[in-house]
Amino acid sequence: MDRILKGGSHLTGSDSLSGYRQQLEKDLQSGKLPHAVVLESQKELPIKETVSMICQWAVCRGENKPCHVCSACVKAMNGNHPDIYTAKLSGKLEVVNVEEVRNICADAYIRPNEADRKIYILPNADKMQIQAQNALLKVIEEPPQHILFIFCCASAKKLLGTILSRVTVYPLDYTYDDDMSVQQSYETALSVARHLTDTKGYSLLCALGKIDSRITAKEIIENLIAIVGNAIRFRVTGKAENTIERSLGEHMDMVTLSRITEILHTASDKLDSNINMNLFSAWLCAQLRRRK
Numbered sequence: 001m002d003r004i005l006k007g008g009s010h011l012t013g014s015d016s017l018s019g020y021r022q023q024l025e026k027d028l029q030s031g032k033l034p035h036a037v038v039l040e041s042q043k044e045l046p047i048k049e050t051v052s053m054i055c056q057w058a059v060c061r062g063e064n065k066p067c068h069v070c071s072a073c074v075k076a077m078n079g080n081h082p083d084i085y086t087a088k089l090s091g092k093l094e095v096v097n098v099e100e101v102r103n104i105c106a107d108a109y110i111r112p113n114e115a116d117r118k119i120y121i122l123p124n125a126d127k128m129q130i131q132a133q134n135a136l137l138k139v140i141e142e143p144p145q146h147i148l149f150i151f152c153c154a155s156a157k158k159l160l161g162t163i164l165s166r167v168t169v170y171p172l173d174y175t176y177d178d179d180m181s182v183q184q185s186y187e188t189a190l191s192v193a194r195h196l197t198d199t200k201g202y203s204l205l206c207a208l209g210k211i212d213s214r215i216t217a218k219e220i221i222e223n224l225i226a227i228v229g230n231a232i233r234f235r236v237t238g239k240a241e242n243t244i245e246r247s248l249g250e251h252m253d254m255v256t257l258s259r260i261t262e263i264l265h266t267a268s269d270k271l272d273s274n275i276n277m278n279l280f281s282a283w284l285c286a287q288l289r290r291r292k
């Protein structure tokens with residue numbers, strides 16, 4: 001697995017491994033990969049490599065999946081494994097059309113031939129017409145156990161919300177140790193903190209809605225835990241680092257602040273599972289409003 005991931009980041013000109021590819025590697029190792037994933041990248045290569053890695057992992061017969069050497073991995077690499085199907089593209093735009101989606105949906109209920117999973121790769125998924133995306137919904141909503149869908153696209157946002165709410169998105173171009181993203185995470189955490197006193201929850205939900213990926217969510221939650229910790233310190237020492245921490249300390253009592261810290265730790269644990277980000281924001285907002 002290392003070979004593919006590190007090779008990929010080298011070839012794409014970046015020395016740091018994309019945070020999401022690390023996350024993906026973790027999800028694969030813990031067997032947590034869901035039945036449908038979206039791989040998002042502006043470049044073809046990271047998608048190609050990641051698809052290959054996931055396919056090998058899903059069909060591998062070796063001990064350490066993917067082993068890259070068993071006959072199943074070799075077939076996956078050569079593109080001739082019977083349980084891996086790449087959707088046919090048609091038209092000038094090279095899209096998966098509704099007819100092809102119907103073929104896939106019918107086939108998806110038939111058991112795999114050799115592997116434990118049957119994999120469908122959907123290239124250019126963000127160019128699929130609404131009708132074609134809708135035709136996929138049923139099988140994504142109630143997937144047969146052995147199914148794995150891989151949506152490949154340049155922009156996940158162009159997929160229907162009804163699809164996005166049922167898949168896990170891995171933005172492969174996202175760099176975890178990007179200074180900019182660290183700063184943005186802190187600012188998002190501050191904006192969430194500013195709305196923690198809003199018990200109606202609307203502005204809180206808006207602030208939480210800015211959390212759109214699992215990796216940034218993890219950073220934001222960690223920042224929030226620190227901010228609430230500083231508010232607790234303010235109640236004890238009277239000293240605060242900024243006005244938001246001071247205001248939280250002034251408007252909330254010790255019990256509420258401790259309860260919020262507990263909720264944030266639970267939230268952080270939740271992010272280690274494959275939680276959908278829309279559901280996560282809604283869950284967190286409800287918890288924070290019901291904090292007493």
Ligand SMILES: [Zn+2]
Pocket residue numbers: 056059060061062065066067068069070071072073074
């Ligand atoms: Zn293998």
